[in-house]
Amino acid sequence: MIPYGKQYIDDDDIKAVVEVLKSDWLTTGPKVEEFEQAVADYVGSKYAVAVNSGTAALHCAMYAIGIGPGDEVIVPPMTFVATANCIVYQGGTPVFVDVEEDTLLIDPDKIEEKITPKTKAIIAVDFAGQPCDYDRLREITNKHNLILVADSCHALGAEYKGKKAGSLADLSVFSFHPVKHITTGEGGMITTDDKVYAERMKQFRSHGIATDCREREKQGTWFYEMIDLGYNYRLTDLQCALGLSQIKKIHFFLKKRREFADRYNKTFANTDRAEPLTIHIHALHAWHLYIIKIKGPDRNYVFQHLRESGIGANVHYIPVHLHPFYKNRFDTNLGLCPVAEKVYKEIISLPLFPSLNIEDFKIVMDTVKERLSSGHI
Numbered sequence: 001m002i003p004y005g006k007q008y009i010d011d012d013d014i015k016a017v018v019e020v021l022k023s024d025w026l027t028t029g030p031k032v033e034e035f036e037q038a039v040a041d042y043v044g045s046k047y048a049v050a051v052n053s054g055t056a057a058l059h060c061a062m063y064a065i066g067i068g069p070g071d072e073v074i075v076p077p078m079t080f081v082a083t084a085n086c087i088v089y090q091g092g093t094p095v096f097v098d099v100e101e102d103t104l105l106i107d108p109d110k111i112e113e114k115i116t117p118k119t120k121a122i123i124a125v126d127f128a129g130q131p132c133d134y135d136r137l138r139e140i141t142n143k144h145n146l147i148l149v150a151d152s153c154h155a156l157g158a159e160y161k162g163k164k165a166g167s168l169a170d171l172s173v174f175s176f177h178p179v180k181h182i183t184t185g186e187g188g189m190i191t192t193d194d195k196v197y198a199e200r201m202k203q204f205r206s207h208g209i210a211t212d213c214r215e216r217e218k219q220g221t222w223f224y225e226m227i228d229l230g231y232n233y234r235l236t237d238l239q240c241a242l243g244l245s246q247i248k249k250i251h252f253f254l255k256k257r258r259e260f261a262d263r264y265n266k267t268f269a270n271t272d273r274a275e276p277l278t279i280h281i282h283a284l285h286a287w288h289l290y291i292i293k294i295k296g297p298d299r300n301y302v303f304q305h306l307r308e309s310g311i312g313a314n315v316h317y318i319p320v321h322l323h324p325f326y327k328n329r330f331d332t333n334l335g336l337c338p339v340a341e342k343v344y345k346e347i348i349s350l351p352l353f354p355s356l357n358i359e360d361f362k363i364v365m366d367t368v369k370e371r372l373s374s375g376h377i
């Protein structure tokens with residue numbers, strides 16, 4: 001089976017992890033700060049806070065900006081469930097705003113009608129690796145005094161008007177799950193220019209305790225204070241060493257993803273039975289996912305055929321508001337976001353990852369083309 005996404009691990013990555021295994025610190029050692037600095041430098045932010053998943057990173061962001069019961073946060077439905085779950089972790093209410101049909105990014109024209117006195121923030125999702133229209137979003141958040149959070153889990157290396165994802169919102173969130181641009185097994189990071197947010201998140205990732213054990217060792221003290229309720233969201237030194245080794249290869253990873261996406265785009269531009277997503281002129285895409293909308297044959301039929309042919313096609317995503325939890329808890333039913341609901345029935349994600357070899361890529365292209373032209377309508 002050719003998967004839709006996969007990690008790329010080389011001997012340097014393995015060596016980096018083994019070195020940490022032989023060192024004094026397996027967790028919360030020097031590699032954490034080094035990795036944070038590397039990500040901050042790469043995206044162009046002042047601070048970066050490492051945590052043990054993208055989901056934990058989203059939770060930290062919601063904590064940092066003080067989301068609590070009674071607060072509303074605007075999110076698009078076309079995303080992984082964690083984007084909305086993090087609001088619920090803090091007792092807040094996700095308010096779903098529909099996406100643009102051609103990009104599947106949150107539709108800026110539909111945001112203001114959902115803003116109420118309870119609205120505190122917007123979480124924008126750089127869907128598939130394309131940055132949102134941050135100038136438009138910034139206009140809205142400035143006008144209504146809201147905080148702008150970016151779920152950039154798809155978008156490490158993406159740019160908007162020459163600025164990198166990670167430097168475009170008040171807080172930006174990344175994931176280092178194996179299918180993402182770089183991996184630490186599980187892992188995540190929040191980038192921000194705000195020192196207070198960064199310090200709040202560092203405390204939150206370690207039980208709400210004010211200092212970490214390395215600081216206490218340096219100061220020669222056992223004393224610590226727990227200031228607020230936090231979690232164990234720490235990323236280990238082992239994982240940060242892997243992340244440091246991975247981020248050195250980010251240019252190569254992006255180059256491969258962009259090359260494959262380019263070839264897919266050229267192929268599907270010439271068929272009326274499939275349609276690639278639109279790329280805005282202000283965007284440099286990072287291509288976490290390659291998605292087409294199936295316009296002729298039934299999507300489920302194409303999906304099934306691809307799976308039977310050994311191609312691990314996927315669907316990203318079931319609109320979040322249609323999951324039973326959201327329907328039951330927040331009464332979010334069919335009809336709430338009609339564009340997402342319609343497009344959900346058409347989309348399919350095709351294999352895209354740096355170690356995809358050209359022979360497999362050609363098999364995927366030929367199988368998709370064949371199925372599109374022969375498929376029932």
Ligand SMILES: *Cc1c(COP(=O)(O)O)cnc(C)c1O
Nearest residue numbers: 053054055080082153175176177
């Ligand atoms: C992967 C992902 C997450 C969650 O990241 P984990 O590291 O798996 O917890 C959140 N949001 C989006 C859009 C993602 O793609």
